[in-house]
Amino acid sequence: MSDRNDLLEDLVRRSARIRDEELITLATAPGAKALFDDIVSMPYAGTDTRVHATSEFRRVGADRRRARIGRRRVPKVALAAAFALAVVLSVPALGVVQHVRSWLSDLKGPDGPIATAPDVVIASGVDGQPWEIVATQTDQGLCLFLLTQRSGERVGLGGCGWASDIRGDPSAPGHLHWIEGGNGSGGVLTLNRIIVWGVAGEGVARVELQLTNGGTVRAHLVERPEGIEAPLNFFWAALGTQEGAELSENGGVREPQQPLVHAVIARDSAGNVLERRVVDEPHG
């Protein structure tokens, strides 16, 4: 290192607001222990985290909420898109009485889904921003959204009408599939990983994601979360750079040009493949 670099580094070092050695007393202060105890009392990946996630995530008194409906290839996608437009336009809902508290009830629009049961947080995490995967039973079927924030606004990516063709759902007419989803993770720019999510039939004990880069990732499986009437499981995974996600210069994840997940494999508890569903091509 040159003398000039030494000098610059020395100046920067001494300009530090605070030095680590000045913090030593904090290592044994009550805050350190309290934080540790609070964290280890929390659930971790794959568990139902509704207790803390909802309280931390919501911004009380926030201005208009806006949902952005992403690339969700489910039958109700057109309806979801119409819903998003209605939300953006902020058309007041007329004659609608909301009896069930849900994040959806913050959205304004005549075509918006009306929650018929409280939100259920399937998973949550912090990947640059706090995020949650929230399932809500509505008059338009099961809505499943990835929620996070961008520029202080709540942003949702997802849709409604899930699980209409999933085994285990008594309302499913055809009992066609064991799994649904896994393709439309989308990139919510404030996150630094791609979140993938979907629904699985009750008999699914393990979900694997075959990636377009050749790798395979085991998804987290949330079995029969409390609050979801239908006997459904949910899966999710967070994909980072190792799985092919690209980060932007500011550390957020880029919207993938191509899907990261090629196929979703559902297995039963014995490891038998129940279904392998290619998801990087439109279907359904």
Add this chain to the structure above:
Amino acid sequence: MDEADRQERFQHIYKDHYLRILGYALRRAHSSDDAADVVAETFLTAWRRLDDLPPDNEAALWLYGVARRMLANYHREERRRSRLAGRLRQDISQLVEVTQPAVSEDLEAVVEALGQLRDKDREILGLVAWEGLSHAEVGKVLDCSPNAAKIRLHRARRRLAARLAKASLLVKPGEATGHTGGRRVPARPAMEEDQ
């Protein structure tokens, strides 16, 4: 990893890196409250993604990376306070009241010059000078190669030197030790900045 192993591993990570991450956040956050939140959320992320955490010192680099992204977001928008960090906020505010040092005029100029740099430049300079990381370690935090980190650092130093020159703060070989800061001399032309 069973629950006991998980807790034990997290305890080691927390114990080994708590002060480093706290220092990292305090040196960069706009407020000590933000710093407390960043520390809390960084370790919460570590707890939730414990299986992803690399071993030993690599864990510190992983944590720096998480804290860096958290801070970037804190700088961009108003956030609700994490309820996890309540007690920590109190500890920090008491400490900062006690230890807030008087900064010399010359160092104020350095702080000002750093503040005029782009975030990326300031971050890489801090990772080396404040966190004491090598080029390879900086590369891991910033998700780039050691060589790219070296080049970025070189450019950041050039831009800082240019700012200091504009501020009439001499950056001259051989004057780095034994005094509280650079010596003020008449201004010289600023160095050309990399774009």
